[in-house]
Amino acid sequence: MQAFLDGCAKSVLEGDAEAAEKLAREALDKKYPLLEVIEKGFARGIREVGRLWEEGVLFLPELVMGAEAMKRGMGVLQPALAKSGDRPKSLGHVVIGTIEGDIHDIGKTLVATMLSANGFEITDLGADVPALKFVDEAEKKGAGCIAISALLTTTMSGQRRVVEELKSRSLKGTVRVMVGGAPCSDEWAREIGADGYAGDAVAAVSLAQSLLGAR
Secondary structure, eight states, X not given: OHHHHHHHHHHHHTTOHHHHHHHHHHXXXXXXXXXXXXXXXXXXXXXXXXXXXXXXXSOHHHHHHHHHXXXXXXXXXXXXXXXXXXXXXXXXXXXXXXXXXXXXXXHHHHHHHHHHHTTOXXXXXXXXXXHHHHHHHHHHHTOSEEEEEOOSTTTTHHHHHHHHHHHHTTOBTTBEEEEESTTOOHHHHHHHTOSEEOSSHHHHHHHHHHHTTOO
16 A cells, blocks of 8 residues: 555656546545545645755746646545545635636646645635635635735736725635735735735745644
8 A cells, every 4th residue: 555655646746647647546446545545645745746846856847747647636536535525634725716807827726736735625716706706705615715816917906805805894814815926925915914925836835824724
């Protein structure tokens, strides 16, 4: 079993999506404990990818490939987990999306994948998401955090509107807000009253852990 788990981790570390999917199907066929396969296999691999990215050993293409391999493996395992009623312990629920007027979603999707791999429950709203929808969805799902991406300076103001809407509903502080995207910064986060800024997917995981007390 350990060799199998090591293989799952290796498939993600090497960014081999086909191998990850094959191993996930093998886990189902052999009735391996799926939570163990995820936590000690695939998730271990993506955490190692994140660590090596932070150390400068891996670069963006490898990070993206690792996330895609993780996504492919989880795409096989998640339906089976849902049927069984078993699910990994969640470190918190994050509603994520790209703000209205902006259709860029590659970075946002990478952040969502990394958050999911590290134990967070994710509601991904996609791109071009109205500010009110972030808050509506967070309220509906009982999420502890909203993550808002903006890749254009012309759409950044939408991030501010999310914070203002949380204040108007007396949810500010109960629902934390993290922002990201090329034009964003720590200064921008402070200016609009967000709880933090993350410059990349690995930093987003660290920030979410801090904001939701999951360290």
